[in-house]
Amino acid sequence: MDDPDVQDDSRKFTRESAEVRREALILATLDLIAEMGVRGATVREIAARANVTQGLIRHYFSSKEELVQAAYEHHMNTLTDQTAASSGQGSAVSRLTNFVDASLRPPIVNTSAVALWAGFLNKVQHDPKMQRIHQQTYNYFRDHLEKLIVAALQETGRSVAASEAKQLAIACNAVIDGLWLEGGALPDAFSEGQLAQIGLDSVSAIVGIPLNKEVEQQ
Amino acid sequence: MDDPDVQDDSRKFTRESAEVRREALILATLDLIAEMGVRGATVREIAARANVTQGLIRHYFSSKEELVQAAYEHHMNTLTDQTAASSGQGSAVSRLTNFVDASLRPPIVNTSAVALWAGFLNKVQHDPKMQRIHQQTYNYFRDHLEKLIVAALQETGRSVAASEAKQLAIACNAVIDGLWLEGGALPDAFSEGQLAQIGLDSVSAIVGIPLNKEVEQQ
């Protein structure tokens, strides 16, 4: 008779676990920041999008500030998780290729993701806790890339000094970041696959190893 | 007896030309957006920083929206003007070198500039007029870079197809943008000149022309 999936007629609300509610609030916050900027992410809008009333936010987060921090952490973790899985297996060259390629396609390249990044930047520059998260994510990406580069070079019979490897990683990371940024900020300016292609060509040139997606994959 | 530079005792305010007031308001707006994000740039704060009362904003701009648009346009023009002058004269290779180098040093690389870029992004994505300005500036940079690249290649005895030249310009622009972004977002993560050096190395590798600042300059 009563279907738990349906908003029951008489029931005014349903209780949910803390995790479910926290995540719903965080996702609503990310949605709104991506869409309207930090300015548009008001407690009332967030609550509405999470299908609760605004008082509930204060029940799960001691302030809106804390909610925004949690949302930022969640977003950054999602990003790193998404790319961590992208390398896949296979030769070092293949893993580097896949990593660059995946970083320059949806869902990583995405208007909302760039908007989110931009929306958070001001808070990042002022809040030490968010600064830490930012730095961590950046280092994670760059170190991951550096390992892939070093392995690929070794595989092709070359080796580089640690300092040089780091410079290569910074440079490749910058190309990827720049293309990621432009792809997200000007979504119509690039055709599908163009960013990934340019990214692979650039990394190839910088590192000195030919990378080719079609041949490597599958 | 009366010094015009001093806030006169009895005088409650001084009249200024429209250009002076408009520019003062625009600069105050840019300051605040860079510092506290669009959210912190309230009409009251802007007016205070420009040493006027808030009513004056509505006297020079029909709305805050219009002021923000004017500020964005001003900022973008400043950026392009700054870099336009950076190439200088000399050989094509030297001009390309100077352009890349200047784009990756202060005042172009600068926390406030990146913060400004991020602060405006949301508005850019929703306001068609700001989108136009954004697209224009991006194209200006990329086209400028493309011309420099083509000239440098010709100078070293090579030529490229138009489509390839464009790809190279996108790639080089991305490296520069990425390094610019990271230098502004993580000012302490890079030593002086490091970004410029990495940028030159990367562009060298991508385009296939050795670029060296020390030798070229002077």
Next chain:
DNA sequence: CTCGCAATTATGCAAGTGTATAATAGTGCC
């Protein structure tokens, strides 16, 4: 010198902001 115009200030307002507190009502436990 003074007078009128427009630049500038002063004041007010309605809507929206985050937060605090009290009132309500689901739901697991005995």
Next chain:
DNA sequence: GGCACTATTATACACTTGCATAATTGCGAG
């Protein structure tokens, strides 16, 4: 099946926001 615990809602408050309108006042034209 009733009860207590607390997740959730409802309401209120002080403050900020952008904007409008009226009151001043600097300053150039005559």
